[in-house]
Amino acid sequence: MGFKDRIRNGFKKTRDRMSQQWDILFNGAETMDDDFYDELETILVTADVGVQAAMALADTVRGKAKEKQIKLAADGRRLVYDTLRDMMAQPSPEAPESPAVLLIAGVNGSGKTTTTGKLAAKYHEQGKSVLLAAADTFRAAAQEQLRVWGERSGARVISGAEGADPASVVYDAIQAAKAGHTDLLICDTAGRLHNKKNLMDELSKIHRVIDREYPEAQKHVWLVLDGTSGQNALIQVREFGRAIGVTGIIMTKLDGTAKGGILTALRQECDLPILYIGVGEQADDLVPYDGDAYVDALLGESFLK
Secondary structure, three states, X not given: OOHHHHHHHHOHHHHHHHHHHXXXXXXXXXXXXXXXXXHHHHHHHHXXXXXXXXXXXXXXXXXXXXXXXXXXXXXXXXXXXXXXXXXXXXXXXXXXXXXXXXXXXXXXXXXXXXXXXXXXHHHHHOOOOEEEEEEOOOOHXXXXXXXXXXXXXXXXXXXXXXXXXXXXXXXXXXXXXXXXXXXXXXXXXXXXXXXXXXXXXXXXXXXXXXXXXXXXXXXXXXXXXXXXXXXXXXXXXXXXXXHHOOOEEEEEOHHHOOOOOHXXXXXXXXXXXXXXXXXXXXXXHEEEOOHHHHHHHXXXXXXXX
């Protein structure tokens, strides 16, 4: 199955939730009047696009309709499609240049460890050497889970004793990465709520260790978000960003949610690249973000027909 098919399948719940509403909007209304735009915003908010992004999209569609003198509601499909595609456009993510450190962060249950393993498998397939740091020392299952992923991908795993200082595990992993001339060091961290200061301070400490011990490496901080969390994802991006300077977003579990529109809110409000999206449990179900594929998956192939 190609990655566009995986994205399309992953967004089925979101797409199904919106499809009938689209038909009512474009076929039930006669003209693109104020009621039309109010309903457009409602449909988008229902899919968790978010109020701010929904208003921005509706305002852009309104401006394009006025500029092109389009008045019939049935003719609004192309405007909505093109506007959303423009909003979601972004260059395809590229593998980090070597040497690099990827710090994987997020709240409890967002899928960080699984995502770390999938990234290791993906980059190993691309011919890069990968080292994994099991810096989630509070959950024994996380270290074992990461070791399983390491065996699958051929990546060595550096871990510590249960309850050990996560920063010390990252320190040891950095020394091993430098000694082995490893291309990528990927650091899995414990889940933490963004409003717990002591846990966020711990992440900041890990960040400082990386800066001090591995200045020659590219540093990336990738935040893993649960696709079922909806608008709470925006709060997580802001709070983790303040603590450790997030550089990219990975959205997981989009195959199990009707809130796939949250990616639109993230692109509109956070000014951060969406790197990968997770649409299943297998390693190849972590797919590179593609704006056009996202819009097609969200609206459906028949949207313009």
